Amino acid sequence: MTFHARPTGTVLLPDAAAVVGGHALLRHPSGSRHALLRDAGTIRLADLLAAFDGGPGLLAVVPDPWPGWRNSACGASADGSLIVLAGQRSVLALEADGRTRWEYRHGCWGDGPHAHGSADVPCHGLWSGSCAVSPDGTLVWAHVLPDLDHGDLAVDSYEEWLILDAADGAVPGRARLEGGTGGSNHLPYPDGAHMLLSTGQGQDGTPAYLGHWDGTGLTVREVGDGFRIPVDVHSSGRAFLSTPHGRDGLQLHRSTDGLVVTERAAGDLVADGDEAPRWGYAAGFVDGHTVIAAAHDAGRREERQHWLLDALTLRPLGPVAYPRPVGGYPLALGDGSWLTPDAGGSALLRWKGGRTAA
Known part of the structure; x- marks a missing residue:
């Protein structure tokens, strides 16, 4: 059963692919x-x-405090009044007009022992942390x-997950995590008290953690098998x-x-005797009942x-057919729609589709 995707809007963005393929959403x-x-x-x-509804979509424009640093994951409050950036050496909270509310300085994600230059000249290395603002x-x-300083073997053995007060940057909660992360991403729970943290360690795996803030302390447990x-x-x-991190x-x-x-398993997508594809890294809840996911053709990873x-059984309902070429992965919005970049990566396309066969 093939499902036809219905286009519901197009938005031009400076880097549409970063919304779908990165952590910009x-x-x-x-x-x-x-x-x-x-x-x-x-x-x-x-x-x-x-923006997709045709209204003014821009909430804030602030100067980039670290123009040479390209790897930070970022967060913002739901009302757009606070922007928080995860930098190489600090977490920076900005008002919507660009003024600094507070800065929390931490160890440098740069590679090995080294001296620090100016903020717009990042230290060597591609590693980074991430941040997120609570729902309230x-x-x-x-x-x-x-x-x-990064490079001290006693320090490299662990990292930290912090709860910071959004008003002044104070630290009411702190927990240690396994070291060796190359990058991370936060996923909030609707209750505002729980958060998922996904970390990447390359070939060593992708440890994931569930954090719980009860108002007085942060408790953390590892979830999954590390991959x-x-x-x-x-x-x-x-x-x-x-x-999956692998197959x-x-x-x-x-x-x-x-x-x-x-x-x-991705093998459930094909008939007996056909070569099984592999799941990609992207999947999400289109709505409470439906998941969208990307699969790579066997042996041809660039074709998705x-x-x-x-959503409950992960039983395949059918592939999606688009009326125009799209690029990259799908990104579910949870409201019955999902996003893809266009084939050129300069526009963001929004799609809807139901359980009606083509």
Whole structure:
């Protein structure tokens, strides 16, 4: 059964592919969907849903404080009044007009012992942490290195997950994590008290953590087997979805402890005797009942096919057919729609589709 995707809008962005392929999209449990993008020495916060509806989508434009640093993941409050940047040496909170609210300095993600230059000349290395603003805008979750020079073997053995007060940058919560991260990403839960942190360590795996802030302390537990990539939290907060670091299947996890509820191998997409494809890194909840995921054709990883699946069983419902060429991965918005870049990567396309066969 093939599903025809219906285009519902197009938005031009300075880097549309970063919304779908990177971590530029901010999915707030309130339903807002923002994009935080770098463009010509600035950082732009856009309300994507407003832009797709034809309204003014730009919420804020602030000067980029680290124009030479390209690897930070960013966060913003649901109302757009606070922008938080995860830099190489600090977490920086900015007002919507660009004024600094506070800065929390931490250990440098740069490679090995080294001297620091100016802020616009980053240290060598591609590693970074990430941050996210809580749904109510009062807290910032941040994945950082300890406040010591990187390269000290006693420090390299661990990293930190922090709870920061969004008002002044104070640290009411702190937890140690395994060291060796190359990059990370936050996924918020709708209750505002839980957060998923996905980390990448290259060939060594992708440890993932579930954090819980009870108002007085931060507790953290590792979820998964160290080779899963959490990609989306269900709107109910009761489950999350993960994609494989290797050749394994998609998995649906129970939110409380990461227990695997359902797993679906990519081989279920093809008839007996055909060579099985591989799941890609992208998947998400189109709505409460449907998942969209990308699969690579066997032996031809640059060719991707998008599939709709049942959200509870991950049973394949059918591939997606588009009326025009698209590029990259699909990115589910949770409201019955999903995004892709256009074939050239300069525009962001929004799609809807139901369970009606072509």
